[in-house]
Amino acid sequence: MKDDLSKRSFRDAQEDIRTSEEVPETAQTRSPAYRLAYDDLDFILRDQLRPVRLQLELLKPEIMMKEQGVESTIVLFGGARIRPPEEAAEAATSEIAAMSRFYEEARKFARIMTERSLADSGCDDIIITGGGPGVMEAGNRGASEAGGKSIGLNIVLPHEQAPNAYVTPELCFNFHYFGIRKMHFLMRARAIAIFPGGFGTMDELFEALTLIQTGRMKQVPFLLFGRDFWSRVINFEVLAEVGTISPEDLDLFKIVETAEEAVAAIDSWEGAGVKRGTVPGR
Numbered sequence: 001m002k003d004d005l006s007k008r009s010f011r012d013a014q015e016d017i018r019t020s021e022e023v024p025e026t027a028q029t030r031s032p033a034y035r036l037a038y039d040d041l042d043f044i045l046r047d048q049l050r051p052v053r054l055q056l057e058l059l060k061p062e063i064m065m066k067e068q069g070v071e072s073t074i075v076l077f078g079g080a081r082i083r084p085p086e087e088a089a090e091a092a093t094s095e096i097a098a099m100s101r102f103y104e105e106a107r108k109f110a111r112i113m114t115e116r117s118l119a120d121s122g123c124d125d126i127i128i129t130g131g132g133p134g135v136m137e138a139g140n141r142g143a144s145e146a147g148g149k150s151i152g153l154n155i156v157l158p159h160e161q162a163p164n165a166y167v168t169p170e171l172c173f174n175f176h177y178f179g180i181r182k183m184h185f186l187m188r189a190r191a192i193a194i195f196p197g198g199f200g201t202m203d204e205l206f207e208a209l210t211l212i213q214t215g216r217m218k219q220v221p222f223l224l225f226g227r228d229f230w231s232r233v234i235n236f237e238v239l240a241e242v243g244t245i246s247p248e249d250l251d252l253f254k255i256v257e258t259a260e261e262a263v264a265a266i267d268s269w270e271g272a273g274v275k276r277g278t279v280p281g282r
Contacts, residue, residue, distance in 0.1 A: 013038065057180040061153070061173045065188075068149065068170055071121070073128040073188045074113050076106055077204045078135025078195030078225075080161075102195045102225055103138045109193060109259035110142030110150070118148050125190055126151060131172060132161045135195045140166035153181050182207060191221040191266050196229040212252055213245070215276035221269040222253040223262045230255055246281035 017039050023029050037043055044053065082099045083091050091097040110127045117125040127143040129136035131152025143150035144166040152167030154174045163172050175181040186192075186208060194205050205224075211217035224230050239245045256262045 054177055054180060057175055057177050058183065061184050064173075065151070065171065068168075069123045070126050070149075070151070070171070070188065071123040072125055072190045073151065074110075074125050075185055075189045075192045075208075076110065076127060076129045076135060076139035076195070077185075077192070077197065077201050078102065078106060078138075079197030079201055080130075080132050080134040080136065081198070082134040082138075082196065084138070099196055099226075099229075102135065105225060105257075105259050106135045106138035106193070106195055107142040107145075109262055110139040111146045112142075112259055112263055114143040114146035114148035114150070118146065122148065126171075128153065128185065128188075129167075130154065130200075131163045131167050133164055135197065137164040137166060140164055144168075153184055155181055186211065186217060189217075189220055190272075191223070191269075193223045193225065193262060195225045196233075209249075209252060213249055213276070214279055218273050218275050219252065219271045221266040221272060223265060224253055224255045225257070225262070227255045227257060243281070246279075248280040 017036060020034075020036055020039075028034055032040065032042065035043070043049065079099070081092065081096055082103050083097075084103045085100045088097040088100040091100070113125050114127060117123075126149055127139050128151040129139040131140070131154040136152070140150045140152060141164075149168040149171060150166065151171040152163050152173065154161055154163050154172070155178065156174060156176055163174075173184075182204070185204070189208075192208055194201060208217070209222070212219055212222065230236075236245075236250055240247045240250055254265050256265055
């Protein structure tokens with residue numbers, strides 16, 4: 001719930017901004033030094049204020065998600081270049097075109113999980129994506145089709161990434177710092193579903209797995225969609241064979257093909273909610 005500012009003893013910050021704008025215009029009041037610090041964008045954007053900006057990017061989504069009743073999330077990661085079937089012919093390669101089936105699986109998975117959420121409190125298992133096109137759009141779209149909320153965590157990129165049309169507007173955020181954005185993806189995660197993608201998807205995959213492997217994050221159902229894709233791109237078994245990960249680490253995730261298979265895996269996942277005390281093999 002929003003704070004009731006009327007019950008506070010001190011003056012409201014917005015009121016002081018308005019008051020400071022009503023003073024006579026002089027050399028002193030025109031000076032940047034006179035401007036209220038929190039109303040001075042040039043000051044806030046200084047390099048020395050980076051810690052404050054990091055804090056703001058952590059706090060703003062945290063506060064607004066609480067106001068919207070978000071308790072826990074289902075994370076969808078995946079490629080921005082994977083198109084819906086009706087647009088598959090426009091894809092850059094035939095293999096990307098064939099991956100349009102993952103758009104549909106992500107959409108279906110998000111719809112099922114959102115329907116289940118709404119049948120309960122509507123506050124848990126909210127779909128969260130990167131807010132952009134491709135698999136991200138599919139996740140937000142499925143949640144919207146189920147009649148529920150969904151979250152989009154956009155990031156400012158050199159080539160503008162606009163939010164997709166299916167993100168709940170009150171839960172559509174934009175980030176400057178990748179690190180803070182990643183925290184918001186995982187802070188409330190009750191399951192992670194990863195679809196085929198590129199560098200960004202791989203980054204998110206391995207960071208989340210590392211946090212779980214090392215006990216920095218609780219174990220959650222961790223699903224990779226598309227056996228053919230993942231077996232071609234990453235040979236997890238070789239990592240275990242050569243000893244750079246332990247055989248037990250292969251149990252931290254499961255490869256699935258369909259939304260229904262993913263939902264069944266979530267419902268039967270062993271060890272969910274438990275942090276590893278030690279890293280096997282150390």
